[in-house]
Amino acid sequence: MSTAGGGAGAGTGSGGGPHDSAAEVLRALHRDRAAGDPLVLPGPWDAVSARAFEAAGFPALATPSAGIAASLGYEDGATPAAEMFAAVTRIVRSVSVPVTADLEGGYGLPAPELVERVRESGAVGVNLEDTGPDGGLTDPRAHAEWLAEVRAAAGPGLFVNARVDAYIRGASEPLDSAIARARLYAEAGADCVYPIAAPSADLPALRAALGDLPLNALAAPDGGPSFAELGRLGATRITFGDGLLLRARDDLAALAVKLRGCTAG
Template sequence: MSKVEIFSRLHRGRTPDDPLVLPGPWDAASARALAEAGFPALATPSAAVAASLGYEDGATPAGEMFAAVARIVRAVDVPVSADVEGGYGLAPKELVERLLEAGAVGCNLEDSDGGVLKDPQEHAERLAEVRYAAGDQLFVNARVDTFLRGVHDPEQTIRRAALYVAAGADCVYPIGAPTTVLPLLRSGIQGPMNVFAPLDGAGPSPAGLGELGATRVTFGPGLQRRATAALREIAAGLRT
């Protein structure tokens, strides 16, 4: 069985209290640590990779992002999905080729650019082109940025999600959605749903998010930021 088949199967048949938990590595060392902890798959967060390379979120050159993903993939045996932001302006065929060259089994694609939501029909057409180019070689996670961009009507999120699923997305990610609306989103979205979980303990646990409707749970750059904070604390102690 290929890694993409393994990754796809991890999203199926999950019970509500057992969502797929996908921690986000930012380099080869963090990927190895997470794989050794027993996680069956990983998902890179673009903001964390950007920070590890010395860039602000959204400012990483495409070549450096794909190279970082390739290093992470080489470091572990488990499947790795890659956050490639909006696709770096690459044509769908080239985007797919570069993801596959890096060894990724899936990708996140955002539906906003420069803080502005994209036209949902146009984005759905792009997702369809990515799906056509990828065939069954990539698991596509379509991020829906409505809540992130100040559009708090769940129905708009559901409408965008429906377009993206119809275009071939395997999973939908309504980033920033309040936990209170997750059951409504779950009832209106077909297929797997990705939910963000903060690491500050303020929200439900991954299992709790699963009971609210999450198929899979990711943490964005939270692990990298927590690790950096720990390093700062250690470094401060070295000066005393």
């Protein structure tokens, strides 16, 4: 069982304990990254993939909601909250490194309940997006207020990655929108911002606008800028969405075809 998350219910509020210590480990991994040396967090979708990434030496993991959804047989965004939290709990219990969980838009939960359920799962970080239930961007100030409530409920014992969806939800000026939203979320207490799908050409402007705040960039498992290049452009942290699961799916499909060829006839 994981010692990183401290088990279900470890710690409450801002009172310290193993959960808060593990959250600080995750926070420290983001701190003072040298240019060209971003924190790379692979995204496990089950216990087997989580153990594989830990065995490879990654110091922390970041679950992808789309990857977990696919592993459970759901479309992205359609996973019931209870099943998502159960999947995150299984992943956390399977490894000894800190785990941060993509919990989409928080499933409509009030901030204190969301924080309590995250703690029960053992995760020490969350990724929370600003796409609303209707599929469009939320009001940024209302979302910032909710993030502030999450921060107040969690205290220091939760690393909050605020995903900014301006690039994927049709904002007319996505860079300007991403910067404005990211600044509001930083003021609300976010530890990191994630302008998902921001082109690499926009990373320097985002970096300049955000000062020392950690910046999450999306990478493809194959192709595109290297991790080091993304780091030099301003990324502090690299995640993959469901890209690693899709790569594993394709490899498994190829193996299945090969196996079927061996049995045909």
